Amino acid sequence: MDILKLISYSIIPVILTVILAYGLIKNVDLYGLFAEGAKDGIHTAVGIMPYMIAIFVAIAFFTASGALGMLEHLFSPICKILGFPSELLSLLFIKPVSGSGGLAVVKTILEQYGADSYIGRAASVMMGSAETIFYTIAIYFGVTSVKKSRYVMISGLAAYFAGVAASVIICKYI
C-alpha cells in the first residue's frame, strides 16, 4: 500500500481514537454526548430530505430528457480549450448554488462514469473542495444590516474556480 493511501485510510481511525481518548481522559459522559449529537445529525438528514427530493426530480428531468447532453455539447468547445472535462459541467454550475444539488449531481456522475474513473474522482474532489457560495452569502449577511457585500462574491467565485481547477488537475496525478 503506498504512503498516500496509508495516510488517507488512517485519518478517520486516528481522529476517532483521539476524540474518544480525549473524552475518556476528561471523564465526560461519552455515550450520552454521542447520542445527543447523533440525534442532531439525524434531524439534519431528515431536514434536507425535501430539498433532496426537489433537486433529484429536477436533475432527473434535465438528464433523462437529453437537455444535459445538449448543454454539455454546447459548452464542450470552451471546455476543450480550457482543458475542463465537459462531463463535470452540470456540477460546476449547480455547486455554488445548492449543496444538496451538488451532492445529487455527484451521485449521478459517479453512477454514470464510475466512482473510480477520472471523471468520478474529479467530481468527488470538486464537491469536497468548496462550499455553496450564494447560500452562504444569503444566510450570513441575512442576520446583519449589511446591504453592500463589496468584494465577497467575486472573491468567493475566484476561490471556487481555483478549487475546481485544482481538483481537475490534481486528480490527473494523484
Add this chain to the structure above:
Amino acid sequence: MMGYIWAGLMIIGIMTALFSGELEALNTAFFQSCEDAVFFTIGLAGIMALWSGIMNIAKGAGMIRAFSKAARPILRYIFPEEKNEDTLSLIIMNMVMNMFGAGNSATVFGIKAMKALDRSNHHRKTASNTMCMFLVINMSSVQLIPLMIMKIRSDAGSLNSVDILIPTIIATSVSTLTGIIICKFFERRT
C-alpha cells in the same frame, strides 16, 4: 434564486423531452428519482448521525476549545482589524466545526460571529473587511474529511472511496488560499 434554477431545470427538461420524444424516459425518471432521493437521504442519515455524535463528544470534552486556542495566532494575521476576543473565538469555533464537517454547529457559531461583527461595524450597510474575509474563508471552507462524498462513492461501487481524501484537502487548501489572497488584495486597495 434557487427557485428559478429549480423550476428552470424542470421546465427545460420537460420541453426538451417533448421535442426529442423522450417523454417515456421523463415519466420513468419522475417516479424513480423521488424514490432515489428518499433512499439516498436515509442512507446519509447514518453517517451524519455517527459523525455529529463524535463531534459532540469532542465539543463536550473541550477539545474544540483547545483547538481554537491553538489557532489564535493565525487568526490575528488573517483578521487584523478584529480586536474583540469573543468574536474571534466565535470565528474560530465556526472554522473548526466546518473543518470537522459539523456543518450545523458551524452555522450556529457563524451566525453568532456575523452578528457580533455587525455590532463592531456599527450596523453599517457596507460590509467590513473582517466580514468579507470571514465569509470568503467560510465559502471555500476546508473540510478535512468529506464523509458524505466518501459514502456516495462507496455506494456507487468505489473500491477506493477514501482515495480522494488527500486530493480534496489539497484542492480545498488551494481554494481557501486563493480566497484569502484575493480578499487581502481588495482590502489593501480600498
